[in-house]
Amino acid sequence: MSLFQPASPAAALGKLAPALDWWRAAPLTAPGGALEWMHFVIVGQGLRLLVNLSLRREAGEVRPRVVVLLWSGGVWSGGIHEPRMRDVEVRAGGVDAFFGASFVRSVGGDYVLHLDPADTGVAGDFVLRPEAAPLLATNLKLPDSGRFHWVSVPRLSVVSGELRLPHAVSLTGCTAYHDHNWGSFDFGGDFAWEWSFGLPASPLDPWSLMALRVSDRARHRTLVAGLAVWRDGQLWRDFRNAEVEFSRSGRWAEAPPHRLPALDPDTFEALGSPPLTASWHGRDGSDWIDVVGSTESSAQLILPAGGRLVVLSELPSRLRVLGSLRGRSVDCGLLGMLEVVDG
Numbered sequence: 001m002s003l004f005q006p007a008s009p010a011a012a013l014g015k016l017a018p019a020l021d022w023w024r025a026a027p028l029t030a031p032g033g034a035l036e037w038m039h040f041v042i043v044g045q046g047l048r049l050l051v052n053l054s055l056r057r058e059a060g061e062v063r064p065r066v067v068v069l070l071w072s073g074g075v076w077s078g079g080i081h082e083p084r085m086r087d088v089e090v091r092a093g094g095v096d097a098f099f100g101a102s103f104v105r106s107v108g109g110d111y112v113l114h115l116d117p118a119d120t121g122v123a124g125d126f127v128l129r130p131e132a133a134p135l136l137a138t139n140l141k142l143p144d145s146g147r148f149h150w151v152s153v154p155r156l157s158v159v160s161g162e163l164r165l166p167h168a169v170s171l172t173g174c175t176a177y178h179d180h181n182w183g184s185f186d187f188g189g190d191f192a193w194e195w196s197f198g199l200p201a202s203p204l205d206p207w208s209l210m211a212l213r214v215s216d217r218a219r220h221r222t223l224v225a226g227l228a229v230w231r232d233g234q235l236w237r238d239f240r241n242a243e244v245e246f247s248r249s250g251r252w253a254e255a256p257p258h259r260l261p262a263l264d265p266d267t268f269e270a271l272g273s274p275p276l277t278a279s280w281h282g283r284d285g286s287d288w289i290d291v292v293g294s295t296e297s298s299a300q301l302i303l304p305a306g307g308r309l310v311v312l313s314e315l316p317s318r319l320r321v322l323g324s325l326r327g328r329s330v331d332c333g334l335l336g337m338l339e340v341v342d343g
Helices: 009-020 265-271
Strands: 034-044 047-058 061-072 075-081 088-090 097-099 102-107 110-115 123-130 135-141 147-164 168-170 175-183 192-199 207-215 222-231 234-240 244-249 258-260 277-284 287-295 299-305 308-325 328-342
Touching: 034 123, 034 328, 061 097, 061 299, 075 258, 123 175, 135 222, 147 192, 147 207, 147 222, 175 192, 192 277, 192 287, 192 308, 207 244, 207 308, 207 328, 222 244, 222 277, 222 287, 222 308, 234 277, 234 287, 287 328
Parallel strands: 258 299
Antiparallel strands: 034 047, 034 175, 047 061, 061 075, 088 097, 097 102, 102 110, 110 123, 123 147, 135 147, 147 168, 147 175, 192 207, 192 328, 207 222, 222 234, 244 277, 277 287, 287 308, 299 308, 308 328
């Protein structure tokens, strides 16, 4: 992994994030399988709003997709929209991308998101401002020779945000997470992952984190593990690979309340169910941290790929964090999301 931090966060973050976080647009030109997506999650008490804009090349055809999932008051809504390529505008080297009527733009270093209700049934406008140094990871080799890269912006503030349900709900003052992923691979390959983040319930709290484990599909071999912790927007501690232990336990006994596309309930056992908890433990010298994420609900996206069904589970979670990092005690609760890819 390569880490980038500005000398002066307040002055430089607005320039640093878009300098790293631009569309590579490989699915538009690559001859084989290729994927790229931008992923945003806005977090509030009892609320998660997930927005994913993706390009996927499969069998020589580029398939754009917009996924919006809203979990609010214990109820899921949202959907999947696949616009026509003629209604999609993505240019390599820039942040701006238009997927039908929904879009993301970079304005003065902020991310501007617009969700059109005709696409997924969820409408809203949001301005997200980076509040933490981004992390860049490159050239993770997957078992089937694919390469995987990503940029994470682990903490953003919602400087303005309105969700329309159809009544207007202000999300101004909430926090958000963002990552951008790309590579020469496709879902259905020999890989799986658990990917999580944690954000404070109050913007005054200093701690935030990102944690992941990428493995082979059977989860017998870990390809990469990471646990990064930020304090007041600066990377405070980064644990990697042998310094990280990961575990997951329990499983949801009932089918997810929101599954796209909807499938016969009898297929639930065949597809499997996501974990109830996921835990990361970082250890290096005198520094240590324990992160236990307890999931509160689940939604699943079912994606045919590679001759099989790939399951992407999105689970709102609460994280309990204890540790000692660089001489500072860490004892906090964070709000987040756990993503699990199976298949």
